Amino acid sequence: MNASSNPPPAPTRTRAPRLWPLSLATTGIVLALHLGTTLLWRGRLPDPVATHWGGSGVADGTGSLTTHVLLGAFTIVLIGILIPVSAGTVSGAGNRSGVPLLAGFGNGLVVGLGAMFISGLVGQLDAEQALGTRMEGWVLIGGLIMALCWGLASAYLVRAALPARSLNPETAAPYAGAGATGVAPGTVISSTVRGPAWLLALIGVLTLAMPVLAFTAGRDNPAVFWSMVPGLVILVVAGVTCLAGRVVADEQGIRVYGGGFFKMLHVRPEDIAVAEGREITPAEFGGWGLRVSGVGVAFIIGTGPGVIVNRTRGGARIYSVATTEDAAVIAGLLNSLAINQGAGSST
Missing domain, CATH: 1.20.5 (Single alpha-helices involved in coiled-coils or other helix-helix interfaces)
Incomplete structure (x- = not known):
């Protein structure tokens, strides 16, 4: 079967699925906690309450309880709305790789802001005056950890929901010896690995x-x-x-998304000399994760199948992949891209 006989791929959606529901849900929950804790503790708070804290976490500005409520609510809602709007603009422009990062940053920031407001309230409980009180450290630390975890989870969920056209090894088998037959437009080979x-x-x-x-x-x-x-x-x-990644090969070459969303080690078709799929080990490249050695730069998860891409300029790039079939298919696709680039430059 010739690669050109494959049916044309379906049009790619540009919207960011799950982004708005996640952002609205996050904003709503954090806003409810902000309002609820203020209402619950209003009888134990000084008057006026702290509305600003210095870099050391000590309150250095005060205002009315109404000011505290409105300031917090405005900030939470503003961030919760701006981030998905910005991400939708990026997605509509065709740069989908930035959408998960914006989703993770936005949702994590909203949770972090909520934690900051609540930790400030806890630090003022039963205090005679707000000035000089400190944010409650344990509340702030716990909130920042939750913000970090939820930000990463949001980025992963949005990234997983973005449409992708993956090619299974049976369909992709012709690429192992495709040579100058080319790559079908829209073909994407994806391999996910975990540490x-x-x-x-x-x-x-x-x-x-x-x-x-x-x-x-x-x-x-x-x-x-x-x-x-x-x-x-x-x-x-x-x-x-x-310690986890998604290796993607398509018309744009090969790259790996650390954690599933952070793009690293992108080798474009014109930079590919030759690619090979073989067994690789951490000892060859200095350990697990993102490693720099005399051979090149490696994204290596452990002993197992991998793709080594020798570049026309600079050191090699090494990628761990999930299976030996993935390694063979990706290497075949990259070699096909390299041959086509050479054929195009010689005409």
């Missing part, structure tokens, strides 16, 4: 332990706590993006 359970568990334990350590170390010195927050964010982002 070993023990490594994921280790990252999870460290992620949960670091906020506790940060709060304990910074109990009397808030600067210590805030100095450790970037390390926590880096740890979580690195764990998510480098």
Whole structure:
């Protein structure tokens, strides 16, 4: 069967499924918590209440309870609406890879804002005056962890709902020797890989332990706590993006989406010299995750099937994939793209 005999792909949808429902639900829940906690605790709050906190988490500005309610509600609703609107614009422009990132950032930010307002209220309970009170650390830490987790989950859910045309190995078999026959427009080969359970568990334990350590170390010195927050964010982002991924090959070449949504290691057709599918091991490239070695840059999840792409310029790119069939099909597709690029440049 010739690759050109495949039926034309269905038109790609440009809208972002699940984005609006997730954003509206997140905004609604956080707004309800903001209003509900204020109503529940209004008899235990000083008058006026804190409406601004400095970088150390100490209240340095006050206002009426009505101001607190309206300011919080306006901020939560504004962020909750702006992000899906922006993501819809990006999606409509055809750049779908940015939609999950915007969804994750927006929903995570809304939860984080809600946690900040609630932690500020908890810190003022039964206080004689609002000035000088502190945000409640445990509430803030818990809220930030929830914000990070929900942001990542939102990005994953939106990314998973975006339409994709995957090619199973039987349909894609002709690409293994396609040569100059070309790639059918719209063809996408996708292979999802995940890291070993023990490594994921280790990252999870460290992620949960670091906020506790940060709060304990910074109990009397808030600067210590805030100095450790970037390390926590880096740890979580690195764990998510480098211990799970989705390798995609199509007319645009090959790339991997760390965590399923963060694009990395994109090799375009004109940069492909030759690709091969074979067994790879972490020891070859310096360990798990995103690795730089003398051979090139690798996104490697563990011992198993992989695709090695030798480039016309610079070092190779190495990708872990789910199965040996995926490796063979992707390598065949990339070699077909390289041959076609060479044929086009010689005419």
